[in-house]
Amino acid sequence: MVNFADVLIDESKKKNSVLVVGLDPDVKFLPDCLLKNVDYSSNESISDAIYEFNKIIINAVADHVVAVKPQLAYYEVYGSYGIKALEKTISYARSKELIIINDAKRGDIGSTSAAYARAFLGDGAISGDMVTVNPFLGSDGYMPFIEAAQENNKGVFLLLKTSNPSSYEIQDLKLENGELLYFKLAEEIEKLACKTIGVNNYSFIGAVVGATYPEEAKRIRETLPHSIFLVPGFGAQGGKAEDLSVFFDVSGNGAVVSSSRGIIYSYMNETDDWNKTTENEMQGYINEAAIKAKEQLNEVRFSSNR
Amino acid sequence: MVNFADVLIDESKKKNSVLVVGLDPDVKFLPDCLLKNVDYSSNESISDAIYEFNKIIINAVADHVVAVKPQLAYYEVYGSYGIKALEKTISYARSKELIIINDAKRGDIGSTSAAYARAFLGDGAISGDMVTVNPFLGSDGYMPFIEAAQENNKGVFLLLKTSNPSSYEIQDLKLENGELLYFKLAEEIEKLACKTIGVNNYSFIGAVVGATYPEEAKRIRETLPHSIFLVPGFGAQGGKAEDLSVFFDVSGNGAVVSSSRGIIYSYMNETDDWNKTTENEMQGYINEAAIKAKEQLNEVRFSSNR
Numbered sequence: 001m002v003n004f005a006d007v008l009i010d011e012s013k014k015k016n017s018v019l020v021v022g023l024d025p026d027v028k029f030l031p032d033c034l035l036k037n038v039d040y041s042s043n044e045s046i047s048d049a050i051y052e053f054n055k056i057i058i059n060a061v062a063d064h065v066v067a068v069k070p071q072l073a074y075y076e077v078y079g080s081y082g083i084k085a086l087e088k089t090i091s092y093a094r095s096k097e098l099i100i101i102n103d104a105k106r107g108d109i110g111s112t113s114a115a116y117a118r119a120f121l122g123d124g125a126i127s128g129d130m131v132t133v134n135p136f137l138g139s140d141g142y143m144p145f146i147e148a149a150q151e152n153n154k155g156v157f158l159l160l161k162t163s164n165p166s167s168y169e170i171q172d173l174k175l176e177n178g179e180l181l182y183f184k185l186a187e188e189i190e191k192l193a194c195k196t197i198g199v200n201n202y203s204f205i206g207a208v209v210g211a212t213y214p215e216e217a218k219r220i221r222e223t224l225p226h227s228i229f230l231v232p233g234f235g236a237q238g239g240k241a242e243d244l245s246v247f248f249d250v251s252g253n254g255a256v257v258s259s260s261r262g263i264i265y266s267y268m269n270e271t272d273d274w275n276k277t278t279e280n281e282m283q284g285y286i287n288e289a290a291i292k293a294k295e296q297l298n299e300v301r302f303s304s305n306r
Numbered sequence: 307m308v309n310f311a312d313v314l315i316d317e318s319k320k321k322n323s324v325l326v327v328g329l330d331p332d333v334k335f336l337p338d339c340l341l342k343n344v345d346y347s348s349n350e351s352i353s354d355a356i357y358e359f360n361k362i363i364i365n366a367v368a369d370h371v372v373a374v375k376p377q378l379a380y381y382e383v384y385g386s387y388g389i390k391a392l393e394k395t396i397s398y399a400r401s402k403e404l405i406i407i408n409d410a411k412r413g414d415i416g417s418t419s420a421a422y423a424r425a426f427l428g429d430g431a432i433s434g435d436m437v438t439v440n441p442f443l444g445s446d447g448y449m450p451f452i453e454a455a456q457e458n459n460k461g462v463f464l465l466l467k468t469s470n471p472s473s474y475e476i477q478d479l480k481l482e483n484g485e486l487l488y489f490k491l492a493e494e495i496e497k498l499a500c501k502t503i504g505v506n507n508y509s510f511i512g513a514v515v516g517a518t519y520p521e522e523a524k525r526i527r528e529t530l531p532h533s534i535f536l537v538p539g540f541g542a543q544g545g546k547a548e549d550l551s552v553f554f555d556v557s558g559n560g561a562v563v564s565s566s567r568g569i570i571y572s573y574m575n576e577t578d579d580w581n582k583t584t585e586n587e588m589q590g591y592i593n594e595a596a597i598k599a600k601e602q603l604n605e606v607r608f609s610s611n612r
Contacts, residue, residue: 024418026421043430043431071414071418071421073412073414073418073419073421073422073425074418074421076389076421076422076425076426076432077421077422077424077425077428077430078430078431079389079390079393079425079430079431079432080386080387080389080390080392080393080431080432081386083382083385083386083389084385084386086386087385087386105412105413105414105440106379106411107411107440108377108379108411109468109469109470109538109543110470112330112377112379112380113379115332115377115379115380115382115383116379116382116383118383119379119382119383119385120382122383124349124383124384124385125349125384125385125386126382126385126386134411134413134440134442135442135476136440136441136442136465136468136476136477137465137468137470137472137473137476137477138470138472138473138474138475138476138477139472139475140470140471140472141468141470141472159442159443162415162442162443162447163415164415164416164443164444164446164447165446166443166444166445166446166447167443167444168444169444169445169494170441170442170443170444170487170491171442171444173479173481173487173490174481174482175479175480175481175482176480176481176482176484178482181476181479181487184479185476188475232415237415
């Protein structure tokens with residue numbers, strides 16, 4: 001019996017990194033070298049370019065990230081060929097021994113969540129190691145994911161306090177006892193997490209807490225000591241490294257931090273004419289951006305600003 | 307400028323039906339006639355059987371339903387081949403002039419929701435006419451769907467009070483002013499819906515309200531008079547036709563009611579040895595079940611139990 005929290009923490013120690021790189025391929029940001037033969041009327045042709053882009057990213061970051069995180073929307077937009085590109089990307093990431101977090105934010109009634117759990121945490125073609133789950137339908141919507149994760153030695157991240165500006169509208173609603181909704185949800189997750197911890201005292205049941213909300217994260221960290229946080233919003237969304245120390249425990253564990261646009265499109269900031277960037281140059285820029293982000297995170301996660 | 311609410315209502319009048327049939331294909335419930343040549347190690351082979359099943363359903367129900375509703379999980383579980391089966395199913399449903407509601411329950415940060423909106427409400431291979439959307443991330447998570455729907459003359463259904471037993475855990479949380487969460491969300495949706503109505507006084511911004519919660523539906527109907535309800539949970543999940551009159555307005559409009567397992571697997575109740583059901587028999591049983599459900603709903607939607 002493996003607890004996936006331990007796998008994630010061991011991998012993070014091995015790589016000396018808590019950085020997760022998002023694989024959110026958007027064709028309009030790809031340089032000419034990847035698009036020169038693309039037929040824009042063909043999802044197959046576009047999806048081939050997406051896979052080539054993902055391979056460049058994976059080659060560039062493999063030694064410096066604890067996991068890669070495909071964002072499902074960017075594949076679904078190209079239908080079955082997009083999902084085929086995702087399958088090939090997952091295979092390629094596995095060949096580099098990378099942990100795969102599918103950022104799917106799924107959640108449905110029990111029987112349907114069970115089917116999603118088979119898709120993302122089973123042995124299917126798009127299964128990774130962990131998946132993000134939306135808890136809006138309540139426990140019978142998220143328990144099938146937790147059960148599949150337990151059964152297959154994988155993990156989940158439940159959405160708790162997301163990184164986007166309007167996340168307060170539902171997640172921060174004040175309840176009749178004066179508590180905020182995300183805080184109540186954190187207490188519910190802790191009830192499950194504290195019963196499913198591994199050797200590092202963390203559960204395979206994690207939580208998504210945005211880098212853009214460090215004040216909230218401090219309270220959530222106290223309420224939910226046994227969940228690893230997946231922290232999106234670092235970089236392009238405005239989350240700053242220096243604010244992130246509150247997400248980590250005293251050993252520098254307890255969170256993995258995701259960046260997508262700031263790393264995978266880093267070549268766009270490097271020259272006036274980024275369209276002309278070559279594949280080798282792309283890989284170089286992405287590699288540098290990943291190393292820089294990894295080091296920024298290592299600086300704060302071992303700091304004592306708690 | 308077409309308001310999709312009017313398209314839905316016109317179609318419902320033409321067919322004299324508010325029934326939506328869910329396309330939730332589960333291989334373990336298919337009879338031998340569809341499985342005899344299936345190689346279970348091949349997603350392609352399984353997905354072919356799923357498409358054949360969906361064609362039988364569509365042929366059986368096309369004249370009696372206002373829309374079909376593929377449930378994405380049942381396709382994702384077979385990866386790119388599953389999504390290919392969905393693409394073919396959508397094409398086949400279009401050839402029968404059926405409205406397609408993708409039950410995807412997507413929702414993410416703004417830029418990602420925009421990508422999902424392109425996938426489901428754009429011109430992509432898995433685009434339908436309407437999509438279900440999870441509002442847990444707040445307005446910047448659902449507005450990209452509403453904007454895409456407005457631009458492309460399509461529609462959305464925001465999750466409001468879902469049909470599953472644990473939906474109360476988050477959706478019925480009592481807020482500091484004594485209001486329930488789903489009620490506050492209904493008020494937010496109404497602010498958008500009242501500004502986007504068509505000739506029938508309904509908006510293309512609809513809401514999901516479970517058949518299993520008729521008491522709640524009564525209050526939601528009053529708060530949210532301009533949204534069409536997508537009502538799941540009728541049939542197999544326990545929602546009874548006689549409880550559904552509160553979902554409709556005095557003209558019998560304002561809601562479409564979804565049934566999946568009770569109709570598409572109706573042949574399982576007809577013989578002891580349902581595995582031996584032929585394709586023709588399946589089509590007959592599914593057709594009868596759809597007609598029966600349609601008529602049950604028509605009885606209650608024009609009743610005055612309000």
